[in-house]
Every structure is written in C-alpha cells, then in structure tokens.
Amino acid sequence: MRFAIATLGCKVNQYDSAMIQARLEAAGLRRCDFDQPADVYVINTCTVTNRADTESLKLARRARRLNPSARVIMTGCLAQATPEKLAAAPEVDQIVGLARMEDLVRAATWTDTPRVMVADLRKTKAALDIRAVVPEGQTRAFLKLQEGCDQFCSFCIVPFSRGASRSVPPRQVLEALDTLHERGFKEVILSGVHLGGYGKDLSPPITLARLLEMIAERCRIARVRLSSIDPEELSDEIIDLVADAENFCPHFHLPLQSGDDEILQRMRRRYRREDFRRRVDRILDRIPNAAIGTDLIVGFPGETARHFARYFTFIERLPLAYFHVFPYSVRAGTTAAKFGNRVSADEITRRAARLRELGESRRREFLRRFIGTRLRVLIEETREPQTQQLRGYSRNYIKVLVAGPDLLKNNEIDVEATATDSMALAGRIVQSSAATACASRS
C-alpha cells in the first residue's frame, strides 16, 4: 500500500510528520508524493489561523480527487482542536487527534476504526514518544523534548490543540542523544512546542537549565542547538551554559511577538520589551558573535499607528541577526478572536512589508560582519540546487556555501567567509580532517 503525507504549519508538525512516516513505513506502507494516486493520504493539519483550516480542507479535497477510493486521514492541530468541523466534511474519512500514533497506524492500514479518534489532551496528558527526526537533505536531527503548552497567549490555539505541557524525562533525553551520537549525528536541535516549560510537569520537577547542564556534561554530540525559547524563560544560567559549554551553538531564537508593551499585554505575553532587550544585551555580552532571531506578529487587534511606530523603532534599535514576520490572522477559539479594533488587511500588509524590509537589511548586516572570519560549518547532505556547491550552517546559524567534494558531507569544517548575498555567505575551506583525508586519497 502507498501513502502520501502533506504537512501544514510549523516545524513541530514537520517533526510529527516524520514520525508518522517512520511508523507507517515500519507497518509496511511505502511513501509516495502527495500529487500521486495513493491508498492512504495523511494530512497533518495546522490551525494557527482560519486560513490554515481552509488550506487543510483543500488538501483533503485534492487527495479525494487524486484517488476517490483512497482513505483520507486528517491529523494534527486542526483535527485535535475541531474534529467536529472535519467530521462534517464528506471528503474526510478519519480524524485522528494528536498523540494517537497507534490509532493513526490502524487507520492507515485500513483496520476498522472509529471515524473520529480524538482525546482531550488537557485532561489525558498522553505520554511523549521520543524519537529523533531528520528532515530530508539535512544532517541535523531534531529531538522533541516537550509537547503542549500551559501559557494561553491570547492569539494562540496551541494550549487547546496540543494540550497541557508534558516533557520527556532527562534520562530518556540523554539516552536518545547517545543513540544519535552512535548513529553519527554531529548536530541535534532540542525542540519543543514550549521548550521553556520543559520539566515543570515531571516528578520531581526539573528546569530546562538543569537538563542542559546534564547535556553539557554528558552529551558527546559536537553541536547542540536550542530551538525557540520564550524570552522570560531564557535564564542567565542558560546563557552562561551556552557561552561556556563547547558543544552548545551560540544561536538563540526568542519570539518577541510585538515591540510595544500595551500590545504585549493584550497578547498575554509574560515580559515587557525592556526585559527582552536585557536578554539580548546579556547574550551579546557573554557571546558577541551569537545569532539572535525572533518572531514578530504585525497588525494584532488594537495595534494603532502609534503602537506600530513604537514597535518599529524598538526593533530598529535591536541588534538582531534575523526575524520572521507574521501578519496577524484571526484564529477562532482564541481570546484574541473576540478582540475589536481589528487592523485592516491593507494596513497589516504595509506594516509587515516595512518590518520585512528591515529584517532583510539586518540579516545582510549580520552576514557582512563575518566576511574575512573563520566559521565552523557542518556540511549538509544535499548541495545547493542552483550552484551545486556544498552547503551547511555555521554554529551561529549562518548558511555557508563552499566548493568541495561529497566526502565533506556531515563533517564540520573550517571555512573562511569571502563574500555574501542577502541569504548566505560564500567561502573557501581552510582546513578539515575530512578534506585532508580526501586530498591524500586523490
């Protein structure tokens, strides 16, 4: 039997899709592209905005057209949050909520199962299945340590769709890292839906800082990177650990969401912009070459021109390496969906364009700083499609392109940066044990 998966939304969904793929392949199914006729279509949905909901249903209709007798399964955040909405759609056969991998496998193997299999994750606290995932063409493995969230930011559906925060116990995390090291991985990204909430649900509870300390002491993987962590949860202890431990990458992604305190309050974020600035200063004080990125929402309900001007000026003065800009879009079921004073779509587009333009120039400035310097670059499995150069990422998350042999893939090499376009640095190899081995063979 052939199956196809379509994934909408964030990195966490991509991670879940990779888990689904592994489980279905283990059950004897073969994966094919989503635009081919398959026996089973799995749509890993997103519900971050109402638009994402529509997109998920569009994919279900496309699957049905591709093979009218296929089984169309909806899973992911939309399936979890509003199963009744999907159950009303004739093109959908089965709805499987999050954290129900066994049910998903049963549905995909055409076992007789109920049409809707969804549990209330805020009540059940389903256990986490820890397994590393490697996105296609990359050499980095993602390890999800935490799922769900208890913060209830006013724009976010995640606490409802993914349920209460739950964490993988430290022993299992360390074992998973050992296994990845034995499998030859050189970089692991520690991820979670709300990573800063790690450990609070464990018995006894443990902080993320304590887990990272154990990882710094025991993990043999050359590079460990943290995924997104909320600003108020990035303690001095964590910054010091990243600064002092050789295997932690100097890269922080701190989602700020708005540069105006009134809006941050309406968003129910738990810090003010000066707290964010202090985090940035502290990081750069300890690690001057660290990359600091953020996520920004623009056009949140009630964001006036005055708020946006303050927001923009605040961002303009921050030494960020990059930022992602998200135009606000209503998500039914969240507190913010009930807020008045909506910003018009045209105005949101204009504000987003201004911030993105600023983001591009920030990125270019950050890249330019490293021309003429040496960077440690982990080379990925696939080459850059246009130029066929090797590509990889520096420890501080800069994409780097170099000419070199395939032998260097999955090796960390020293590169001297020589030039930049707006997205990456170009460089030449300075030295690497793999490059030396290659030269002595040729």
Ligand code: SF4
């Ligand atoms: S911290 Fe806020 S934005 Fe992040 S997942 Fe939780 S509720 Fe959503």
